[in-house]
Amino acid sequence: MTISKQTPQELAASLLAAALLLPGVRAQADEPPQNGSISLRYLDYADRQPGLDRIHAHSPSVSVTAPVAGDWSVEGTLTADDVSGASPRYHTAISGASHMQDERKAGDVAVTRYFRRGTLTAGAAYSTEHDYVSRALSLNGTLSSEDNNTTWAFGLAGSRDSINPVNHVVVDEHKRTVSVLAGVTRVLTPNDIAQLTLTRTNGSGYYNDPYKLFDNRPRSRRENTVLLRWNHYVDATGGTTRLGYRYYSDSFRIRAHTLSGEYVQPLGNGWTIVPELRLYSQSAAWFYYDPVYDATLGAPFPPGFSNGADPNRLSSPDQRLSGFGAVTVGLKVAREIGKLWTVDVKVEGYEQRGSWRLFHDGSPGLAPLRARVLQVGLTRRW
Amino acid sequence: MVDAVHRFPFESMASRCEIRLAAPNAGTAEALAQAAIAEVRRIERTYSRYRADSIVSRINAAAGCYRVECDAETWQLLAYADHLYGASGGLFDITSGVLRRAWDFRKPRVPGPDELAPLLALVDWAAVRREDGAIFLPHAGMEIDFGGFGKEYAADRACAILQQRGARHGYVNLGGDMRFIGPQPDGRPWSIGIQDPRKADGIAASIAVSQGALTTSGDYERCFDLDGKRYCHVLDPRTGMPVSHWRSVSVLAPLAALGGSVSTIAMLKEADALAFLEASGLAYFAIDSAGNAHHHSISGDYAS
Numbered sequence: 001m002t003i004s005k006q007t008p009q010e011l012a013a014s015l016l017a018a019a020l021l022l023p024g025v026r027a028q029a030d031e032p033p034q035n036g037s038i039s040l041r042y043l044d045y046a047d048r049q050p051g052l053d054r055i056h057a058h059s060p061s062v063s064v065t066a067p068v069a070g071d072w073s074v075e076g077t078l079t080a081d082d083v084s085g086a087s088p089r090y091h092t093a094i095s096g097a098s099h100m101q102d103e104r105k106a107g108d109v110a111v112t113r114y115f116r117r118g119t120l121t122a123g124a125a126y127s128t129e130h131d132y133v134s135r136a137l138s139l140n141g142t143l144s145s146e147d148n149n150t151t152w153a154f155g156l157a158g159s160r161d162s163i164n165p166v167n168h169v170v171v172d173e174h175k176r177t178v179s180v181l182a183g184v185t186r187v188l189t190p191n192d193i194a195q196l197t198l199t200r201t202n203g204s205g206y207y208n209d210p211y212k213l214f215d216n217r218p219r220s221r222r223e224n225t226v227l228l229r230w231n232h233y234v235d236a237t238g239g240t241t242r243l244g245y246r247y248y249s250d251s252f253r254i255r256a257h258t259l260s261g262e263y264v265q266p267l268g269n270g271w272t273i274v275p276e277l278r279l280y281s282q283s284a285a286w287f288y289y290d291p292v293y294d295a296t297l298g299a300p301f302p303p304g305f306s307n308g309a310d311p312n313r314l315s316s317p318d319q320r321l322s323g324f325g326a327v328t329v330g331l332k333v334a335r336e337i338g339k340l341w342t343v344d345v346k347v348e349g350y351e352q353r354g355s356w357r358l359f360h361d362g363s364p365g366l367a368p369l370r371a372r373v374l375q376v377g378l379t380r381r382w
Numbered sequence: 383m384v385d386a387v388h389r390f391p392f393e394s395m396a397s398r399c400e401i402r403l404a405a406p407n408a409g410t411a412e413a414l415a416q417a418a419i420a421e422v423r424r425i426e427r428t429y430s431r432y433r434a435d436s437i438v439s440r441i442n443a444a445a446g447c448y449r450v451e452c453d454a455e456t457w458q459l460l461a462y463a464d465h466l467y468g469a470s471g472g473l474f475d476i477t478s479g480v481l482r483r484a485w486d487f488r489k490p491r492v493p494g495p496d497e498l499a500p501l502l503a504l505v506d507w508a509a510v511r512r513e514d515g516a517i518f519l520p521h522a523g524m525e526i527d528f529g530g531f532g533k534e535y536a537a538d539r540a541c542a543i544l545q546q547r548g549a550r551h552g553y554v555n556l557g558g559d560m561r562f563i564g565p566q567p568d569g570r571p572w573s574i575g576i577q578d579p580r581k582a583d584g585i586a587a588s589i590a591v592s593q594g595a596l597t598t599s600g601d602y603e604r605c606f607d608l609d610g611k612r613y614c615h616v617l618d619p620r621t622g623m624p625v626s627h628w629r630s631v632s633v634l635a636p637l638a639a640l641g642g643s644v645s646t647i648a649m650l651k652e653a654d655a656l657a658f659l660e661a662s663g664l665a666y667f668a669i670d671s672a673g674n675a676h677h678h679s680i681s682g683d684y685a686s
Binding site for chain 2: 011014015016019021023024
């Protein structure tokens with residue numbers, strides 16, 4: 001026997017191969033997941049409005065997929081966020097930022113059972129901030145046709161949130177949601193795969209933002225989503241295009257369209273480059289009011305406030321309920337190092353403007369919102 | 383309906399052992415466990431260097447004289463030992479057992495160079511000849527033994543038998559080297575503690591495991607302390623002296639035979655152990671001589 005010099009990957013593979021040659025021993029004959037993976041992501045998120053740095057979050061998170069047993073897998077993620085900064089203003093046109101310091105802890109776990117033609121995943125998630133506790137349970141399944149060209153998906157999920165804002169506007173409020181999902185994925189040609197997913201969510205409870213004045217929203221919300229996706233492999237370049245369209249409507253009368261496209265191009269030597277573009281347009285909720293204020297009282301009082309309009313009427317100045325359009329442009333570069341490691345860097349720019357809406361009415365008075373995301377990720381399989 | 387977990391403690395290979403498995407009733411569990419224990423005892427009998435009729439004793443008795451024909455199983459164990467010798471840069475050497483003649487860990491006495499030198503001359507796996515299904519140890523007094531991975535191999539074999547007979551939940555524990563059949567009956571992983579190398583009743587860490595194997599090598603099983611220095615039974619085949627860089631190394635691997643040999647090689651690699659463990663691609667938890675923990679992939683929410 002000679003003493004050999006081996007690269008790390010060769011060593012790992014050769015040790016396992018040699019051990020597997022021992023008679024009468026066997027590793028678990030499981031397919032999924034063949035490698036566990038552990039990834040450490042560092043997310044640096046900053047969103048900006050003109051003249052105000054709003055939120056800056058550093059979020060190291062560790063996620064693990066470990067092969068645990070026969071045909072089971074368990075996944076879990078833990079995140080601890082620090083959020084320090086000005087809380088979003090109830091109108092971007094108004095000053096009045098309060099200082100907010102918040103710690104968020106979250107964990108989720110999912111167990112998947114693999115069958116010959118399907119999977120069943122049960123999951124639970126829990127997250128807490130000091131004024132908000134969220135619990136969720138979900139059950140998802142897939143079933144494939146005999147030829148494996150068609151996969152049906154179904155899902156059921158429920159959540160229960162407890163809200164105890166620090167300003168005691170409300171105490172021990174709750175919000176409950178139930179979602180159902182149905183979808184089908186079909187392999188159309190060896191190069192094309194398409195997917196249609198329908199989701200319906202019924203929710204009831206406290207939807208208000210307790211930190212915004214005059215935020216009084218309906219206590220029930222029904223949401224419908226249609227999602228169409230199409231992935232196409234381009235023979236000529238070896239790349240893949242991923243196109244998607246999503247239509248959203250809800251009982252707040254928000255209607256939204258999202259058109260997204262990305263192109264994944266492997267470059268050889270383990271490099272991959274992914275440019276992406278996302279266009280978004282939504283209409284305002286029927287009770288949203290633009291940053292036009294009461295003629296007598298001024299900001300932040302909504303129009304008509306001084307004339308004795310019902311102070312409990314439904315209204316919200318939340319920018320996310322306004323009509324607007326948005327564009328996201330991003331670029332991700334990933335490098336596979338050996339068989340075990342992947343490093344990726346993603347840069348994303350986001351800009352939202354009331355005047356960019358493509359359908360319905362917008363909220364032209366709102367200041368534009370810009371955000372950039374720089375994310376560096378490191379993933380190891382083992 | 384979740385099956386109950388049955389426990390079957392036994393002694394083998396000079397270690398405390400236990401099989402835990404879930405079965406619909408005690409009778410089924412007993413039959414399964416007995417089959418697995420019988421396999422462990424078969425390997426102990428076949429490869430014990432303390433039994434004159436074992437294949438290992440026959441090979442050693444023939445050292446310097448003649449070749450000994452090997453059965454297929456022994457041949458594969460020798461091939462694995464050969465692979466480990468290469469992968470460890472010669473540190474994992476199944477001919478190094480002769481060094482035990484100079485070391486008696488029941489007495490705190492360090493042998494001198496004059497005692498070790500003649501034994502070191504017999505530590506030489508590279509000189510062992512294997513051909514046509516037979517093995518020949520070229521020098522009289524040479525010895526081999528499968529102590530470095532025999533127990534772990536037995537755990538893998540016992541686990542395979544249990545799985546073939548339908549067991550899905552449980553594990554085989556041979557003196558702290560463990561091979562997992564599957565998670566607990568309700569799907570939760572087993573929570574396994576890592577022995578604190580300096581406190582007999584303490585644990586240094588714990589890890590949730592459901593499949594694969596967890597093996598630990600340490601400096602605390604057969605050892606003595608002299609003049610403030612720990613002398614353990616893991617001996618460097620080049621110097622004949624105990625290694626001292628690590629108090630313990632635990633490895634999570636798909637097979638116990640793999641985990642056991644990687645954790646032993648890591649002990650032998652001393653200062654180079656971490657690079658070797660990284661290259662092995664396995665998850666590990668190691669405690670150095672100062673008591674500091676080094677780990678990889680056994681972290682965050684995976685360990686608890």
